[in-house]
Amino acid sequence: METIDQVAVKREESEKDGTAPAIAVEDLHKSFGSQKVLNGISLAVKRGETLAVLGRSGTGKSVLLRLIIGLEKPDSGSVRIHGRDLAGLDLDQLGEIRMKMGFLFQHAALYDSLTVEQNVAFPLQHHKKEASKSEQSERVRQLLAEVGMAGHLEKMPSDLSGGMQKRVGLARALALDPDILLLDEPTAGLDPISAAEIDDLVLKLQAEHHMASIVVTHDLHSAKTIANRLALLNEGNVVIEGSFEELQRSDIAFVREFLGHSS
């Protein structure tokens, strides 16, 4: 496990040689009214790496992702994407950076009133206007094939199983060829077999696209499968960060309790 100081030193070193981590979060604080949600979170993720963020319900995992995407602003601390602090960007610059970030929200993964095809085409229509209709349509087919959903173009989200909806959400997240992928509970609510299939898909996508990924999950098994590193949050802080084996070796009471309840 690294201390915040070690992480900060590494960040400075990597920025000097031009290899800033794709995502670097430092000492992030966020409250809603009198409720402190994040209380000094620091994390860094490089390209090719997957970090699983674990923690009980209500610990601020989704809030953390929203801050990284720039949908909300921290009270203090910083979010740097490829070395650029989001706080210093105007809306156009933020939009540009966000285009290279694929995300799958915890709820409402898809637009209910659009077909599968229209859902995946949505980012292309808004951000790849130069592409012709047939190029866009070809790209949508390619993306859906990649997530194992070829042949479901005309279906509505309500006609799909939960696992299929997540697959389509992943295809949409990948539409603009992101170098950062943020997934909020991609296996929540799925049966174990469908969850394992999504894990395999996330691993395959990661191997093929070499992104910097953060996957928020309650599911320790899933985290162990897809992530290089795990970060466990509690009461607004990172309690421990490391490999699954490092978490298993920890004698921190909260870590032991969390692993015990999740296995």
Ligand SMILES: Nc1ncnc2c1ncn2[C@@H]1O[C@H](COP(=O)(O)OP(=O)(O)OP(=O)(O)O)[C@@H](O)[C@H]1O
């Ligand atoms: N926009 C908001 N306004 C007020 N409170 C909020 C807002 N967003 C989040 N919160 C509060 O922040 C806390 C953390 O929420 P968050 O959704 O990040 O939890 P989580 O760790 O993702 O939980 P879960 O595992 O259930 O998805 C919750 O108590 C929530 O009510």
Ligand SMILES: [Mg+2]
């Ligand atoms: Mg959440």
